[in-house]
Amino acid sequence: MDDVGTVYLVGAGPGDPDLLTLRAARLLQGAEIVIHDGLVDPAVLALAPESAELVSVAKRRARHTLPQDAICDLLVREARKGRDVVRLKGGDPFIFGRGGEEAEACRIAGVPVEIVPGISAANGAAAAAQIALTHRDAASVVSFVAGQCKGLSEQNWAGLAGKGRTLVIYMGVKTAPQIAEKLMADGLAPDMPLAVIENACRPEMRVLRGPLAALPGLVARERVKSPALIVIGEVAARGDAFVAALAAEAAQ
Amino acid sequence: MDDVGTVYLVGAGPGDPDLLTLRAARLLQGAEIVIHDGLVDPAVLALAPESAELVSVAKRRARHTLPQDAICDLLVREARKGRDVVRLKGGDPFIFGRGGEEAEACRIAGVPVEIVPGISAANGAAAAAQIALTHRDAASVVSFVAGQCKGLSEQNWAGLAGKGRTLVIYMGVKTAPQIAEKLMADGLAPDMPLAVIENACRPEMRVLRGPLAALPGLVARERVKSPALIVIGEVAARGDAFVAALAAEAAQ
Incomplete structure (x- = not known):
C-alpha cells in the first residue's frame, strides 16, 4: 500500500482566484487530477496545469451528477491508483461542503487525507x-x-x-x-x-x-x-x- | 485629497504563512507600512520587504499597547500621508478582529478602505x-x-x-x-x-x-x-x- 496517494480536500474560497490560499494555489498548480464542484470558478480551475485531469462532480438542477457516496468512492479509487487527488470545493470544505463525509470515507479506507481550509x-x-x-x-x-x-x-x-x-x-x-x-x-x-x-x-x-x-x-x-x-x-x-x-x- | 492612501484590512489567517490568501501575500510583499497585531505569526511578517515599516499594536497582558481608538487614528493618519497601509490582523478581520470599527473609522474620515478576508x-x-x-x-x-x-x-x-x-x-x-x-x-x-x-x-x-x-x-x-x-x-x-x-x- 506504499503507492496510495493522498486526498487533499481543498477550499477554493468564494470565487476570486486571489482569495485562494497559497497552499491551495500550489496544490492546484502541481495537480495530476482535480475533482471539483460546480461552485468552483473557472478562473480557479485555470491554475491547474494543462496535463491535469479535471473531473466535475457538479450539482445540476438540484440533483448531483454524482451522488455523495459515488464522490467518496471516486476519491478513494483514484488515491489507490497511487495518484494524489486535489478535491476542490467552493468556500471552506468544512462549512456546508460535505467535506466531513469525504474525509471520513478516506480515513475509513486507509487513504491519507489532508484538509486545506478556504475562505468561506x-x-x-x-x-x-x-x-x-x-x-x-x-x-x-x-x-x-x-x-x-x-x-x-x-x-x-x-x-x-x-x-x-x-x-x-x-x-x-x-x-x-x-x-x-x-x-x-x-x-x-x-x-x-x-x-x-x-x-x-x-x-x-x-x-x-x-x-x-x-x-x-x-x-x-x-x-x-x-x-x-x-x-x-x-x-x-x-x-x-x-x-x-x-x-x-x-x-x- | 488626491494623495490619500488606501487602508487594506488584511486577514493573516491562523498562523501558517501558507494559509495566507494570494491577495494578502501580494499586498504584504509590496507593503510600505504594515500595522499588525501580536497574533500575527513572525513567518507571515517576514513576507514584507526589508524596506517596509513594521508597527506592532500588540495586546500585552490583557491590555492594548495602543487602545482601539488610537489604532484607528493611526490608520487614518498614515493613509493621509499618502501611504497605502496594510493593516494585518490574525484570522479574518471581521470575526472577532474589531475590523468593523477600523473600517468605519476609515470611511468616516474619507479614507478608502478595502477588506481582504482571511482564514478564521x-x-x-x-x-x-x-x-x-x-x-x-x-x-x-x-x-x-x-x-x-x-x-x-x-x-x-x-x-x-x-x-x-x-x-x-x-x-x-x-x-x-x-x-x-x-x-x-x-x-x-x-x-x-x-x-x-x-x-x-x-x-x-x-x-x-x-x-x-x-x-x-x-x-x-x-x-x-x-x-x-x-x-x-x-x-x-x-x-x-x-x-x-x-x-x-x-x-x-
Whole structure:
C-alpha cells in the first residue's frame, strides 16, 4: 500500500482566484487530477496545469451528477491508483461542503487525507460588502446555516438571530419567503435589518438591504440569483447611511 | 485629497504563512507600512520587504499597547500621508478582529478602505484537527463566540450549542471553568463532546477531547495555552475512535 496517494480536500474560497490560499494555489498548480464542484470558478480551475485531469462532480438542477457516496468512492479509487487527488470545493470544505463525509470515507479506507481550509462564502461576502460579522457594538455571536429547500422546515434556527447576534444564511435565495416566515415565527422582529449579498467577491456583486419582513419582496423584485448570502442582524444596518450620519456629525 | 492612501484590512489567517490568501501575500510583499497585531505569526511578517515599516499594536497582558481608538487614528493618519497601509490582523478581520470599527473609522474620515478576508481560526483549526464544523449527520448550524473574561457573564450563549449544532469558542482557555459552568447552566448536557485545539495550523498542535463537564480539568491538567479553540458538539466526537469503529465494521 506504499503507492496510495493522498486526498487533499481543498477550499477554493468564494470565487476570486486571489482569495485562494497559497497552499491551495500550489496544490492546484502541481495537480495530476482535480475533482471539483460546480461552485468552483473557472478562473480557479485555470491554475491547474494543462496535463491535469479535471473531473466535475457538479450539482445540476438540484440533483448531483454524482451522488455523495459515488464522490467518496471516486476519491478513494483514484488515491489507490497511487495518484494524489486535489478535491476542490467552493468556500471552506468544512462549512456546508460535505467535506466531513469525504474525509471520513478516506480515513475509513486507509487513504491519507489532508484538509486545506478556504475562505468561506460568509467571510468573503462580508469583506466584499464591508459588513463586519461580529462588532463590539452590535454582535458578539455569529452563526451560519444553510437555507436550501431540503430539510428547511425541520431545521431549528430558534435563537440564532436577534439582538447582539448575526445570522448568515447560505443558499437561501430560493427559499427566501419560507426563511422570513420561519424567523418571524421564531420571534424575530419584522424590522430586523438584513443584507442580501449576490455574487460576492465578483465584479458583478450587488448588496441589497432591507428589513426582514421585506426579504421575499426584495429577492423577487431585484431578481436575486444564486450565489447569494443573507446576513441578518444589526451589523447589516451599519452601512453607508450610518457612516454618512457619523461623518456629518464629525464635520460639525 | 488626491494623495490619500488606501487602508487594506488584511486577514493573516491562523498562523501558517501558507494559509495566507494570494491577495494578502501580494499586498504584504509590496507593503510600505504594515500595522499588525501580536497574533500575527513572525513567518507571515517576514513576507514584507526589508524596506517596509513594521508597527506592532500588540495586546500585552490583557491590555492594548495602543487602545482601539488610537489604532484607528493611526490608520487614518498614515493613509493621509499618502501611504497605502496594510493593516494585518490574525484570522479574518471581521470575526472577532474589531475590523468593523477600523473600517468605519476609515470611511468616516474619507479614507478608502478595502477588506481582504482571511482564514478564521475556527476554519483553520477545524481543518487541521479534521473536525467538520457542519456535517450532514451531526450539525446543520455552526456558531462562533469569544470567551475572554471581559463581558463573559453578560454574554447570552443560550441555545448555541446542543443537538445538531456546533459551537466554537475563541479565546476561551483562561475562562474554561466559567464557560463549562455557563453552558451547563444554559441546559447543555455535561457529556456533550468537545475538542480543545491548541496551536492549530502549527507543528506543535494538540487536539484534546472530552465531555463538557471535564473541560476545566482537561485544560488545567494538560496546561493548555493560548492560542486555543474549543469546539463543542457531536462533530467533536467523530474522531479517530469513530472512524476506527467504522473501519472495523467495514472490514468484517
